Amino acid sequence: MLGEGIIKGLAETARNFFGSYVRKERLTTVQYPEQRLPQIEATRNFPFLVFDGTDPDAGLRCVSCQICEKECPPKCIFIEKSKDKKPDAVGKPQFYPTVFNIDVSVCMSCQICVEVCPFEAIKMDVQYDYPTEDRFSALLFDKHELSKSNEYYHQIHPTEAAAVDAALAAEREAAAAKAATAAAAAAAKAAAATAVTSTQSNGATPAAAKPATPGAAADTSEAQPAGGEKR
Amino acid sequence: MIQTLDQVFVIAKHWLMGYVPSPLQPLTSAVLSIIPILIAFPLLFAITTWLERKGLGRIQNRLGPNRAGFNGLMQPIADAIKSLTKEDVVPLTADHIVHFLAPLLLVVAAFLAYSVLPVGRNMVLANLNSGVLFFFAVGSVVELAVFMAGWSSRSKYSLLGAMRAIAQMISYEVPLVLASVVVIMQAGSLSTVEIVEQQAQYTHGLPHWYIFTPWGILGFILFMIAATAESNRSPFDLPEGESEIIAGYYIEYSGFKFALFFLGEYLGMFATSGIAITLFLGGWSAPLAALTVVPSWIWFFAKLLALIFAFIWIRGTLPRLRMDQLMNFAWEFILPMALINMFVAGVWRFMAPGIVRWLVCAALVLAPCVVLAALLKRKKKLQLRTYSFAE
Numbered sequence: 001m002l003g004e005g006i007i008k009g010l011a012e013t014a015r016n017f018f019g020s021y022v023r024k025e026r027l028t029t030v031q032y033p034e035q036r037l038p039q040i041e042a043t044r045n046f047p048f049l050v051f052d053g054t055d056p057d058a059g060l061r062c063v064s065c066q067i068c069e070k071e072c073p074p075k076c077i078f079i080e081k082s083k084d085k086k087p088d089a090v091g092k093p094q095f096y097p098t099v100f101n102i103d104v105s106v107c108m109s110c111q112i113c114v115e116v117c118p119f120e121a122i123k124m125d126v127q128y129d130y131p132t133e134d135r136f137s138a139l140l141f142d143k144h145e146l147s148k149s150n151e152y153y154h155q156i157h158p159t160e161a162a163a164v165d166a167a168l169a170a171e172r173e174a175a176a177a178k179a180a181t182a183a184a185a186a187a188a189k190a191a192a193a194t195a196v197t198s199t200q201s202n203g204a205t206p207a208a209a210k211p212a213t214p215g216a217a218a219d220t221s222e223a224q225p226a227g228g229e230k231r
Numbered sequence: 232m233i234q235t236l237d238q239v240f241v242i243a244k245h246w247l248m249g250y251v252p253s254p255l256q257p258l259t260s261a262v263l264s265i266i267p268i269l270i271a272f273p274l275l276f277a278i279t280t281w282l283e284r285k286g287l288g289r290i291q292n293r294l295g296p297n298r299a300g301f302n303g304l305m306q307p308i309a310d311a312i313k314s315l316t317k318e319d320v321v322p323l324t325a326d327h328i329v330h331f332l333a334p335l336l337l338v339v340a341a342f343l344a345y346s347v348l349p350v351g352r353n354m355v356l357a358n359l360n361s362g363v364l365f366f367f368a369v370g371s372v373v374e375l376a377v378f379m380a381g382w383s384s385r386s387k388y389s390l391l392g393a394m395r396a397i398a399q400m401i402s403y404e405v406p407l408v409l410a411s412v413v414v415i416m417q418a419g420s421l422s423t424v425e426i427v428e429q430q431a432q433y434t435h436g437l438p439h440w441y442i443f444t445p446w447g448i449l450g451f452i453l454f455m456i457a458a459t460a461e462s463n464r465s466p467f468d469l470p471e472g473e474s475e476i477i478a479g480y481y482i483e484y485s486g487f488k489f490a491l492f493f494l495g496e497y498l499g500m501f502a503t504s505g506i507a508i509t510l511f512l513g514g515w516s517a518p519l520a521a522l523t524v525v526p527s528w529i530w531f532f533a534k535l536l537a538l539i540f541a542f543i544w545i546r547g548t549l550p551r552l553r554m555d556q557l558m559n560f561a562w563e564f565i566l567p568m569a570l571i572n573m574f575v576a577g578v579w580r581f582m583a584p585g586i587v588r589w590l591v592c593a594a595l596v597l598a599p600c601v602v603l604a605a606l607l608k609r610k611k612k613l614q615l616r617t618y619s620f621a622e
Contacts, residue, residue, distance in 0.1 A: 002604035006549065013290045013548045020289045029294050 041157060044124035046104045047113050049146045056147035058086070061121035063094040068113035068122055076106035077113065088119065091175065102146060104130060105139040120164045126156045237526045240267065241353050264356045268345045275535070276497045277307035283543050290547035310490075317486035322385055325483065329383035334484065334491035337376035341498035343369040347423050348505045351515045351528030355424055362423035363415060366506055367408055370461070373499055374400045377470070377480050380492070384483035392479025395554065396470030399460055402561040403467075407457035407503075409569035413450045413576035414441050414510040423506075427514030436520040440513040445592040446576040449600070451511040453569050455541075458503040460561070463496060464542060466549035467557060474551075504538040505531075563607060571599045 020026045030037055047068075051059035064081040080099035088094040113122050125148070132138035154161040235242065244263050251259045281296065281304060288295025296303030321330055347362035349355040359365050374397055381393020418426045432439045441447035460467035470479040481492045508514055512534050515527035522530075552560070575595045582588040 002600065009548045010544060013544060016292055017286065017289045017544075017547075020292050026292045027294060028292065031294075 039126055041159065043126045043156075044111055045109055045128045046107050046125050046141075047102060047111075047122050047146070048125040048148045049100065049143070050121055050123055050150055050153050051147050052150050054149070056144065056149075059150075060096060060143075060147060061088065061119050062097050062100065063088050063119055063121070064097040064100075065095075065118065067116045067118070071112050071116045073110060073112060074106050074108050076103045076108075077101070078103075091172065097143060100143040100146060101140055103140045105135060120168060123153055123157070123160075233524050233526075237352060237528075239526070240351070240528070268342070268356065271350075272342075272345060272498055272501055273494065275501060275532075276494055277311075279497060279501075279539055280307050280310065280493075282539070283546075286540070286543045287547050290544075314487055314490040319486040319488060320483075322483050324385045326383040326385070329379050330483075331488075333376050333380035333383060334481075334488045334495065336379065337373060337495035338491050338498065340369055340372035340376060341495045341502060343372075344499070344502035345505070348502065349424050349427050349509060349514055350505075350531045351526070354515075354528060358422060358424045360425075361421045363411060363421045363426075363506070363510075366423075366502075367404075367411075370499070370502070371400075371404060373495070374404075376495070380484070381480035384480070386483050388477055388482050389480050392470050392482065396463060396480055398554075399463070399467065399469060399557060402558060403457045403460035403565075406453055406561060406565040406569045407461055409566070409573065410450045410454040410457060411506070411510050412569075413446050413572055416573070416576050416580065417441060423509050423514075427509055427516065430513040431516035433520035438513050438516055438518060438520070440511065440516070440518075442511045442513075444579060445589065445596045446572050446579055447511055449568065449572050449575075449596045451507065453565055453572065454507050454511065455538075456565060457561075458500075458507060459542065459545065460557070462500040462503055464500065465546040466552050468551055469554060469557060500542065501535065501539070504535055504542070507538065508534045559607075564603060567603060568600065572596065 016026070050061050052061065053059035064079055066079050066081065069075075069077045069079045078099065078101040079097050082096045082098045084095075085093040086096050088096075109124075111124055114124055130139060150161070150165070153164075244260075247263060248256060248259060284306070285295035285303070296306040299305040299309045321327060344366055346356040347359055347366050377396045377400070378393050381389045381391075381396070384390075414426060415421060418429050420426060420429075430438060430440050437443075442451050463470050481489060484492060508531065515531040517523045517525060517527075517530050575592050578595060579588060579592050582591065
């Protein structure tokens with residue numbers, strides 16, 4: 001019949017119209033700023049810097065190796081290396097960044113910085129909205145804005161953070177064991193040296209003892225970056 | 232009391248006129264009649280934009296605007312402020328004067344049409360004895376405004392949109408007028424007030440609306456289809472054609488001029504709905520004799536809102552027609568049906584009242600409708616489309 005399809009269509013739209021008032025599951029709209037969709041665990045947006053403990057300055061894992069700065073495709077990372085050193089996550093003295101800036105208006109969320117970081121220091125955040133009236137300096141995040149605690153990292157990516165923590169703990173143990181064996185070896189060497197000096201003449205003691213201690217120190221400092229690169 | 236409430240605006244006007252010296256009275260009378268029209272219908276436009284966005288949203292299982300004010304009720308005000316503060320861009324090569332005049336002419340023509348609409352008992356700006364004719368004459372000025380807009384913009388999209396609009400409006404102007412001729416034949420008058428008064432009579436508590444006759448139903452349906460096309464609304468919104476020619480003839484308009492086009496389009500829609508109410512739905516008269524206690528102007532606006540809702544419903548349901556479908560529909564179906572309807576109205580006029588007259592006229596309306604539809608369906612060949620150049 002003429003107009004049958006039109007009437008069918010009108011009935012369908014009327015059903016939608018009244019149905020949306022009666023059945024809430026018809027409305028799929030999320031009232032965005034107030035309601036948000038749950039994010040999946042692999043969500044990523046912009047990078048942030050992880051720190052251990054409570055003090056973002058002391059616990060920052062970044063050792064300012066600048067690999068991420070070099071790898072970043074849109075070149076949105078800017079790092080300035082410190083002159084002095086402080087102990088890192090594993091406990092070895094390392095450089096730290098005096099300036100660490102990421103321009104999130106340039107960042108393309110590729111995660112390459114996370115993949116190249118040998119120190120588990122830079123990770124991807126899940127926050128995606130940074131509303132601001134100033135699109136230049138307000139979107140250039142400095143070290144303090146980027147630093148977020150390891151607990152926060154556990155909150156946003158629990159599985160990944162647990163794996164990272166386990167790896168870091170294993171490394172810390174290995175470093176401790178290595179330090180212990182090195183200390184033991186140095187002690188044995190020293191003991192052997194003293195034994196030698198005690199059996200031999202007294203005049204040779206300073207010459208034999210002096211090279212033994214700096215040599216052991218140089219050995220441990222060379223082992224650290226090599227151990228880091230292996231991860 | 233009921234009488235007073237019904238005539239409250241008329242009484243208020245007369246009371247105000249009492250304070251005016253007699254030489255100024257004709258001018259004051261005109262101004263006092265015009266101002267309510269200039270307030271009520273743009274206000275209705277504001278409400279309609281909100282209603283339309285809400286209704287379309289619900290039809291599509293969305294929420295619609297709900298941020299500005301309670302349930303988004305302040306949305307029209309926000310839109311008005313936005314369009315007022317926007318930059319008014321005029322193309323460099325455009326004809327500046329015509330480009331400026333087009334939206335004004337559209338709005339003025341739309342407002343002029345309200346002068347013959349009886350919105351209540353004794354509530355008409357000008358009781359012309361050729362009111363219906365005046366309405367259609369003023370309505371066709373809209374076409375001029377549309378072509379002025381399309382031509383003066385110097386853009387191929389505007390020109391295409393304007394040409395589509397003109398072709399469509401002229402095609403549908405004919406059935407629009409022919410569909411309303413049946414009412415004039417029955418009422419024997421071109422005056423809108425006279426037509427409404429003839430319908431505002433009751434037998435057994437039922438009104439004498441023309442929609443309750445076979446030719447009235449068909450006339451109303453044809454009139455509403457033509458009115459939809461005339462006011463460029465979906466499914467006949469080819470001149471606007473968001474997906475192909477962006478916004479048609481007003482693509483080069485921005486800011487408040489664009490808002491004026493929008494206003495003019497909606498005012499035109501209200502005006503054609505208003506004349507449809509006047510011609511077929513009994514104008515300001517109540518649907519039952521018992522309901523005449525409700526003021527007449529409330530009935531007019533209730534019917535207008537019902538028609539607006541129907542327009543929104545149709546817009547939310549039907550997809551846009553193709554140009555050839557649009558033209559074929561106008562010339563091959565609506566126009567012959569309007570002519571047949573005139574014949575049926577003539578038969579009705581000269582037959583004795585009774586159930587026989589009703590049945591004969593219903594058969595005379597239904598049979599051509601079915602036959603014409605079947606013929607048109609047979610003409611339509613469905614086949615696999617072959618592309619000569621695209622392979």
